[in-house]
Structure formats: C-alpha cells, structure tokens
Amino acid sequence: MDPITDRPVPFRNTEIKSRKQRLGRTPIWVALAGATVGIVLSWVGLNGLEASTLGVNQTQMMFQLTIDAEVMALAGALGFAIGAIGGAAPAFMATRLPIAAALRS
Numbered sequence: 001m002d003p004i005t006d007r008p009v010p011f012r013n014t015e016i017k018s019r020k021q022r023l024g025r026t027p028i029w030v031a032l033a034g035a036t037v038g039i040v041l042s043w044v045g046l047n048g049l050e051a052s053t054l055g056v057n058q059t060q061m062m063f064q065l066t067i068d069a070e071v072m073a074l075a076g077a078l079g080f081a082i083g084a085i086g087g088a089a090p091a092f093m094a095t096r097l098p099i100a101a102a103l104r105s
Contacts, residue, residue, distance in 0.1 A: 027083065027084055027087025027088050027090075027091050030087055031081075031082075031083025031084040032080060034083050035076045035077075035079030036076070038075065038076075038079050039079070042067060043067050043072065046065050046067060047065065048065070051063060
C-alpha cells in the first residue's frame with residue numbers, strides 16, 4: 001500500500017478494471033455449472049423412476065417419472081437464472097468496493 005496515494009501499488013487501473021470484469025462474470029459460470037450438474041444428477045437419478053401413492057380410501061396411484069428435453073430445458077433455465085441473480089448481487093457489491101478499502105479489511 002502506498003501511503004501517499006492510498007492506492008495498492010502493484011496494480012494499474014487497467015488491471016483493476018479487468019479483474020472487476022472477471023469478478024462480474026464469475027457468477028454466470030458458477031450458475032451454468034450448477035445448472036448443468038443439477039440436470040445431469042436429476043436425469044441419472046430420477047429418469048424412469050416408478051413411484052406410487054396411497055390415498056385416504058386405500059387407493060393406490062402409480063406413475064413413472066420421465067425427464068425429457070423440455071423438462072431439462074426448463075430446469076436448466078430456472079437453475080441458471082436463480083444462480084446468476086443470486087451470485088450477481090455479491091459480485092456487484094464487490095466491484096463497487098474500492099481496492100484500498102478491500103485490502104484494509
């Protein structure tokens with residue numbers, strides 16, 4: 001830390017801007033990875049699973065879970081949106097924090 005200018009010495013403004021841009025893109029990659037892993041795990045674990053329920057009058061209903069392309073697309077879009085929105089707020093706050101203040105804390 002340079003005591004005269006109150007700036008971190010080894011970084012130039014262009015390097016700081018590029019680091020902030022990468023920090024802003026990180027939630028998107030994490031959301032994409034999380035949605036992909038969720039889709040794969042649900043397809044492997046639930047596709048073709050047979051389940052049954054037992055009603056009040058001792059009636060039984062059986063059904064088979066099928067995960068097709070439409071369900072995977074919807075689940076992927078929702079997972080990506082939730083992950084990107086949930087990760088964007090902390091990343092945006094981190095990019096607004098001055099570098100010198102972040103290094104002090």
